[in-house]
Amino acid sequence: MPESSFHRAKLHERELLLGAATDVIEASFGRVVLNREFPSALSHNVILVDADVTVKVLLEESEAIRKRAGIDWCAIWVDEAKWAQSLRPGLEAAGHNRSTDLYMALAGPPEKTSDALVERVTFEEIRPSIEAFWRKSGRSGMGARALAGRATTYRRVCEVSHFGLREGNS
DSSP, X not given: OOHHHHHHHHHHHHXXXXXXXXXXXXXXXXXXXXXXXXXXXXXXXXXXXXXOOOHHHHHHHHHXXXXXXXXXXXXXXXXXXXXHHHHHHHHHXXXXXXXXXXXXXXXXXXXXXXXXXXXXXXXXXXXXXXXXXXXXXXXXXXXXXXXXXXXXXXXXXXXXXXXXXXXXXO
């Protein structure tokens, strides 16, 4: 992926996170981004590490912020590779698991692979499918509804469109 596409993708993801947040709290290492509407959603409750910091300071300071806000857990987002490397052993010892995001960019024109009729749908039309996905992954009905509802937070930041393929329209 060209560097500019990669950089734009990361910035876009960060803008969505910050724009959907109910709280953005400045910290010595960066920011703690929280969404009190979805306190258990790691994709909405994130510690952004934007400065070199020790694991001890990162965990103690972010835990104090989270506890004051009533958020149990946050993902930790470290963009700088050398900081991620130095933080990894301590974070893993504290029970955090490492994950890596994969960004992909379409470099050429898309290939048409189907004649199926895809159409724009409202969120309420597609919501049952999203909830069904979360129920299949083991969430309760209430948990699935809450997780599906997270998609609405992005409307605060940008225009959101949903597309679907209606059953029988292949």
